[in-house]
Amino acid sequence: MVNVAFFPPTSRAWMGGANYYKNLFFAISEHGSKCGIRAVSFVGKNTSRDLIDECYVRSKVVRSSLFDRRSFLWFCSKVFSRVLGYDPLLHILMLRYGVRVVSHATPLLPKSFFKIGWIPDFQHAHLPGFFSPNEIASRDRLFNTIAANSDLVFLSSNDAFDHYKRFFPPELHYKARVLRFVSQVDVRYFEFDGLVLASLVEKYGVKEKFIYIPNQFWKHKNHIAVLRAAKILRDKGVNFCFVFTGHKHDYRAPGLYGSLDEYVLNNGFSDNVFFL
Structure with a gap:
């Protein structure tokens, strides 16, 4: 069984993202065993139990203050990442839980980890009026990092796939894959x-x-x-x-x-x- 790490939202500020992972974890729990995949979600110690039970319960949940903003470990992680270009604290945590694949993220881990980035869309490029100049620049940097440092890149739609090929050079096109998301209706309904x-x-x-x-x-x-x-x-x-x-x-x-x-x-x- 391959343990795949995910880093879902740790608060309800972005419920669209939390629900995205909820549906993804549902799909993996239903079908992942057939291809030897298990989802491991890493959240903060301050992440509410209600959010975990509502959205992440279909994965193995690991709680660490490393994912609590402004905690001691969070600050250490940021310092190590900036100074070393590598996050040893996250590396240790991944090894502790047998993770060798990281999905929907491109953390600063050794090249021995298989990294799958995620770009949902390119809203900031098509609707710049909804973003500040700093946000646009930040997203550009983030997406460039994802495209450069990921082994594969998930796009959430065929449109995003086409935009990826338009915005990034041909030598990065082979990384792109479309992973559509589908909502699961609660059976209680x-x-x-x-x-x-x-x-x-x-x-x-x-x-x-x-x-x-x-x-x-x-x-x-x-x-x-x-x-x-x-x-x-x-x-x-x-x-x-x-x-x-x-x-x-x-x-x-x-x-x-x-x-x-x-x-x-x-x-x-x-x-x-x-x-x-």
């Missing part, structure tokens, strides 16, 4: 009976049929386009119900959620739009 569904509808005040938008409230998700469409429909007498869920803070646009809520109130269709 299929066990709901009519009474449970009715109680949920009553609890949240939504209509029985609704359009669901489960994106974090980040500006580039373009929630306002949906709200404008909802207003057009409402003005034409078509009363669809829209339900939004997701993390409500975007550090790049702190007032975004409030502006969306204000748009709904000002246009008088709060009976059709729900932010949960």
